[in-house]
Amino acid sequence: MLEAAIKTLFDYQRFERNASLQDVIDEVLGRYAQIQPLELSDDELSMAAGGTRENPDASQEPDYDGRGKV
Amino acid sequence: MTDAERFDAIYREYRPKVLDYIHSHVNDPQDAEDLCSEVFRKALEHLDPESGKGVSSYIYTITRNTVVDYYRTRRVHTPLPETLPAEDSMEETVLNGETLERLAGALRRLPDRERDILVLHYYADNSLQEIANKMALPYGVTKRAHQSALHRLRTLLADG
Numbered sequence: 001m002l003e004a005a006i007k008t009l010f011d012y013q014r015f016e017r018n019a020s021l022q023d024v025i026d027e028v029l030g031r032y033a034q035i036q037p038l039e040l041s042d043d044e045l046s047m048a049a050g051g052t053r054e055n056p057d058a059s060q061e062p063d064y065d066g067r068g069k070v
Numbered sequence: 071m072t073d074a075e076r077f078d079a080i081y082r083e084y085r086p087k088v089l090d091y092i093h094s095h096v097n098d099p100q101d102a103e104d105l106c107s108e109v110f111r112k113a114l115e116h117l118d119p120e121s122g123k124g125v126s127s128y129i130y131t132i133t134r135n136t137v138v139d140y141y142r143t144r145r146v147h148t149p150l151p152e153t154l155p156a157e158d159s160m161e162e163t164v165l166n167g168e169t170l171e172r173l174a175g176a177l178r179r180l181p182d183r184e185r186d187i188l189v190l191h192y193y194a195d196n197s198l199q200e201i202a203n204k205m206a207l208p209y210g211v212t213k214r215a216h217q218s219a220l221h222r223l224r225t226l227l228a229d230g
Contacts, residue, residue: 001162002224003192008155008163009173010193015091015130018170024177028189032204 077117080125081110088133095137095151105140109133127165153195176226184219187212 013021071079088109092102112132117125134154141150155163163169177185186205190196196204202212 002220004156004158005163006173006188006192006220006223007153008165009169011134011153011155012127012130012163012165013170013193014094014153015087015133016126016167016170017087017090018167018174020174021170021177024174024185025189025193028186029194031186032190 077114080113080117080129084125084129085110088129091130091133092137095154096140101140101144105133105136109136112136124166126167130165151195153193172227176223179226180219180222183215184222187216188219188223191216 013025085106089102089106092105092109093099096102096105109129109132113129117128135157138150138154141148177188180188183205187198187201190201190204191198198212198216199209201207201216202209205212207215
């Protein structure tokens, strides 16, 4: 029930644009907008594929926090 | 002020909101314009311009229903957006600025992680798996935090 109410209120927010709630939303979305998956051009994809051939194990190397590369 | 003048004032105030809302659910700009006209045609038939009370929720409800009808009748191959709320939920939820203020206040009082999960899930329509990926959390942790966020939000909203 609460989930449906939250969904309704957030949809109503798309219409009403309450400033306080919009601040909360923008703050959260802004925090995660920077970590969206990148869209690569064909050239960049070719370069990435070339890099993988030269070092086939590169994609398996963990990054700084050990989660594996994105 | 005549009824026509009152309706004109409502139209000028709400047209941008209606159009913005429709654009958030419908990609085609011409369809969005057509739906916006349809909303105000329906509103004109039923709205009591003397009553300023509840105009926002009334026009929002017409707008939401018009978008749902659009997906059901004209775009049968396009699924209804997940962010559109169910009709029964709309009847049970008080829709006004005060409720949105209360939600904003309650969200601000949640721990950051829980607030982020609720906004990403219910506003940005991310699945819990997508949120787990974005937040670099295991799925199980994200799922538990989501449940905890709902529980805490319920308490905060009940406390006012």
